[in-house]
Amino acid sequence: MNKRIDRRQRISEAFEVFRSAVAAALGAASRAHRNASVQHAREIFEVVLRQDGIDRALRDPHYANVLRNPKFADVVHRAMEDRERVFAKWTAEGAQRLIDLVAAVAPGAASEPYENWLGQAGSVGPRGPMPELWRIGTAVATGAPLPQQFPVAVPLLDRAHLAIAATPPSRALAENLVESLLLRVLSYFQPGLVHVHVWDVGQLTGSLPGLYPLTRAGLLTVHDPARPAELLDELAEHIRKVHTSVLVDGHVSLRSLEEDSGGRTEPWRIAVLFGNGEPLPEEQLHKLQRIARNGLACGVQLVLVDCPISVNSPVETVLLEDDLTGTTTMTGPHATFRVDPPLPRELVPRACAVIAGALEERRSRVCTFEELLPSRLWAARSSSGVQSPIGHRDGVPVAVTIGDSSPHVLIGGPSGSGKTNFLYAMLGGLAARYSPDELELYLLDFKEGVSFAQFAPGRKDPTWLPNARLVGVNVNQDREFGVALLRFLAEEMRRRADAAKRHEVTKLEELRAEDPEGRWPRIVAVVDEFQYLFADKDAVTREAVALLEDVARRGRSQGIHLVLSSQDVSSIEAFWGKPAIFEQFTVRIALPKARRVLADGNTEAIELPRWHAIVNHESGVKQGNEIARVPDATARGTMDAVQARLFELKPEWLPEPRLFDGSRVPVLEELPGFLQLRPGENRAPKVLLGKVIDVEDHAASVSLARAPGRNLAVFGSALVENASVLRAAALSLARQHEPGQALFTVAPLIDDARPFAADLVARLTAEGHEVSVVDLDGIRERLGEVAAGLTARLTGAVSDQPRPHYVVVYAMDAANALLEAKDPKTLQSGVDGLRQVIKHGPENRTHLIGWWRSPARLKSVLMMGASADDIGSWVAFDVQGQDLTSFAPGQLITWSPRPRRGLFFDRFEHSRPQVVIPFQVPGEDQP
Ligand SMILES: Nc1ncnc2c1ncn2[C@@H]1O[C@H](COP(=O)(O)OP(=O)(O)OP(=O)(O)O)[C@@H](O)[C@H]1O
Incomplete structure (x- = not known):
């Protein structure tokens, strides 16, 4: 029995060992499993966290618990560290850089x-x-x-x-x-x-x-x-x-x-x-x-x-x-x-x-001329056009633009409304922005007074506006000067068009790009009171209209721009009759109470306050109106101050602008064309008569070649002007002959002419020339002698080289009665002698330079034996155009005489008569 108990005991004990072993094994497995699960959970968490990003996780409430879980602390920590590393640069400087x-x-x-x-x-x-x-x-x-x-x-x-x-x-x-x-x-x-x-x-x-x-x-x-x-x-x-x-x-x-x-x-x-x-x-x-x-x-x-x-x-x-x-x-x-x-x-x-108050104050404050100027002078380029403010509105500049698509400007406003001031503001702004290589100005003022005179060198102020190439002042009745300017512009336009063609381009802008070395400034030609150009229905107006049409139409692409200003645009019938011209003037400037400058129905100018202007780049239609307050640009310290600054900047080579001053009397002795005259064997002598009205400042001259008809007649009762022409003619001839080579006969046939003749004689003799003086009593004889000499040559009795002989007669017609009387012996009259001189003198180097107080008195002499053809050139003062037609066959001469201006025609050279300004005579003052 005991044995059985003992065995059982042992078995139990054995199973106990087994159970413990199993329990131990299970415990270990469970721990391992737990550990593995935590590890796995961490990894899964890291995957998710990395995927979502730590910043999103930090903001996401669903993450809140997990992020607090100490088991995941290292994963979170690592992610945070990584984030910081990645953002290190941003953290260090990103935000600051943006700040x-x-x-x-x-x-x-x-x-x-x-x-x-x-x-x-x-x-x-x-x-x-x-x-x-x-x-x-x-x-x-x-x-x-x-x-x-x-x-x-x-x-x-x-x-x-x-x-x-x-x-x-x-x-x-x-x-x-x-x-x-x-x-x-x-x-x-x-x-x-x-x-x-x-x-x-x-x-x-x-x-x-x-x-x-x-x-x-x-x-x-x-x-x-x-x-x-x-x-x-x-x-x-x-x-x-x-x-x-x-x-x-x-x-x-x-x-x-x-x-x-x-x-x-x-x-x-x-x-x-x-x-x-x-x-x-x-x-x-x-x-x-x-x-x-x-x-x-x-x-x-x-x-x-x-x-x-x-x-x-x-x-x-x-x-x-x-x-x-x-x-x-x-x-x-x-x-x-x-x-x-x-x-x-x-x-x-x-x-x-x-802000509103400040603006209202600004509005009431007047902007100054200085505010129209750029921060840097002459810094702008004009390739595509020129632009300048001319005034301000609410403190903002209002500009005028002139270029290919707004080529020409028409300015209107009654007298005193500020047109001239406006022009000054515009010219000041433009001249300050564009150098003379970019912009040239041709300035012409028909008004009485001298509004552009300050742009040319003057007696008081020697500075001049470097952009100005031509300044015409006191042009008044010399409309021919306006025509001359237009002719010059048309010529320049053709020159540019030819250059463009050579470079196979069509516009100035392209030409400038193709020919960067060339000098192709834009040209702005300003004509103040331009309506004078069209004052009469005559050849001048006809030519002006034709030229204006040409320049207005074709100037835009060649960088040639017109700025025309007038107090009465409505009266310019010739201009209005040509809508084609008018349409080219797309920029319209209306000063207070201006009429007809803007489009019909655009009446804003009527209400315009003083010293304001409407600037309209759209041919005057209402939507194009821009109103500007124009600063005073004529007061001292404005335009003149800019001119002085620009004058300092101008390059050395830049010539002065040409000045045409209609009220100035030109002086023969100052004229380069006169000073350059020299004796020369093989040239026909040249006679200077006065100055023509042109852009180039030429003299009017006649060549006294050894050929029929090369005589000069001067017509009219104006003593000074006629005496001036005779004097200029004789003195210029004197410069072309060595002393003694030529003979001068000077014949004052009226008393009033004596002082002029005496002065001339004194000058000729001072230069060493031989001068013979005759008066009314001696003229018949003198002409007879000259005629006899010529007859001797014609008949072959004399054949040596003829000596140049210039017969300068004052008031030739005073001798008409005297010459008409016949010599009882020969039955020859003095008129025959005169005719002989006129007809056969020039081919034998004897030239008559004679003044007749009316063309009719000369005509009466030229009946038989000589003809109007024998007077090849003439200058007429105070003679109506129709009285001159017999000396310019085939011409309709529409000339109304004006003070100190003559009409000059050389049938050998001219197709049409031209206007001359006689030179100063001794004792005559400048106005
Ligand atoms: N914006 C302005 N600010 C102050 N004064 C001005 C202004 N514009 C013009 N004036 C003055 O008004 C007067 C007339 O001006 P301006 O000569 O320019 O007029 P206009 O239209 O050309 O007249 P006119 O045809 O009779 O010569 C001048 O004394 C000028 O100084």
Whole structure:
């Protein structure tokens, strides 16, 4: 029995060992399993965590427990470490870089806290600097290890539109954002440089109530919510206007123009559209898309709130969420931003009132001439045209553009309305911007007075305007000078067209590109009171019209531009009768009360205040009107000061402008053409008579060749003028002969002529010439001797080289009766002698230079034995055109005499008579 018990005991014990072994084995397995599970869970967690990212896990409430579990602490720790390592660069410098960047490109009100600027009117003018970004809030990079804040800013004005999409809870935030942004912009720039338009689909009273004080100064326009089309049309019209009047000639945007011209010439327009999340009706949407597409180039900025639109132009987008955070396309999806807190309610209207007030004050302040000038003189290029501000509106410059698409300018305004002042403002601005290689000026003033005289060197002021190539003053009745200028321009136009053809181009801009070494400045020719050109229905007007038509039509592509100004455009029938000419004058400037310069029905000039001008680049149609206050440009220290500065800058080689002063009496002895005369064997002597009216400053001259007809007659009763011609003729001949080589007979046949003749004789003898003087009593005999000498040659009795002999007779007709008497012996009259001299003198080097007090008195002599043909050239003073026709067969001479002007015709040289200005005679003063 005991044995059995013992065995059982042993068995039990044996099983006990087994059980313990099993238990131990199971325990170990379970521990291992537990460990493995934890390990597995960690790995799975790490996989998930890495997949989601630690930053997301940290924000996700589902992760909260797990992240606290100490078992996963090392996984979390590792992930955090990795994140920190990855973000080390960002953490160290990322946010700071953004802070620095915004501070650099968004100066002043563009990014600083409102305390620094709100309530002050901006001071930055049209020349900038232009902020690149404008602050809207603060962001943190989502997922960065440290919640470092950095500013969020968006580009605006010329750079990108702004679209904001909000949810109902965040809509108010969107409005705050817009308000703050607008105030930043409005407070940055000088008042007037930015205009705001607001349209809100939902609210009749409009949004942004804090901005309302701006309406008083016209800086804010709140548009009717029921009529969005009105705003869209207005913006579209503005864009069109900028294209047609400002962005002419090559510039694609106001910004590129600004870079070239050194300043903004057009204010920005910011249009804020508050929508309701629904797209606009299709037609309006298309309009809006067009504005979005073209607006940025023309200074039109859209800010669209809940106004869905897809456009093909730069737009930055802001998305605001229910939780009042947002994202923007500027910072991408990895940054969450918060809109800056709203500006203090009560400060906004006050700030807007300050801005409006400052603008009103600016408006009442007169901009100065100095403000028309560029920051750098002569820095602009004229390849595609020239442009200069001529005045300001609301502190913003208003410019005139002259180029291929706005080639010519017409200025109108009654006397005293400021045309001349306007021209000065324009010429000052242009001359300061464009060097003489870029722009040449031809300035002609028909008015009494000397408004352009200061541009040429004068007795008091030796400086002159370097751009001026020609200055014509006191032109008054010398309409021929206007024609001469037009002729010169037409000639230059042809020269340029030929050069263009050689380079196979059609326009000046292309020619300049093809021929960079060539000098091809643009030419602006200004004619003040140009209606004088068309004063009579005569050959001058006909020629002027033809030339004007040619230059107006073809000048544009050759860089030749006309600026015509008149107090009475309506009276210029010849001009009006040619709509083709008129149409070329697309730039119209109307001064107060100007009539007919602008298009019919555009009567704004009537209401224009003093010292203002309407600048219109659209042929005068109403939409093209831009009003500018023109500064005083004629006072001392304005145009004259610029001229003095430019004079210092001018290159050495630049010649003085030619001055044509209609009131000046030319002086023979100062004329280069006279001083250059020398004795010469093989040339026919040249006789200078006076100056012709031309651009080149030539003398009128006749060649006294050894040929029939080479005599000179001077007609008219005007003593001084006739004596002047005889004197100039004789003195110029004297310079072309060695002393003793020629003989001069000087015959004053009336007493009044004696002083002139005596002076002439003195000068001729002083130069060593042989002079014989005869008076009325001796003339018949003298002519008889000369005639006999000629007869001897004609009959062959004498055959040596004839000696040049110039017979200068004052008032030849005084001897008519005396000459007509016949010699009782020979039955010859003195007239026969005279005829012989006139007819056969020239071929034998004897030339008659005679003054007859009327052409009829000479004609009576030229009946038999001599003819009008024997007087090959003549100058007439105070003689009507019809009285001269017998000396210019086949010509219709429409000449009305005028003081100190003669009509000159050389049948050997001229197809038509030309006007001459006689030289000064001794004792005669300059006016
Ligand atoms: N913008 C201006 N600011 C101040 N003064 C001005 C301005 N424009 C013109 N004036 C002054 O008004 C006067 C007349 O101006 P201006 O000579 O330019 O007129 P106009 O139209 O050319 O007259 P007119 O044809 O009679 O010569 C001048 O004394 C000029 O200084």
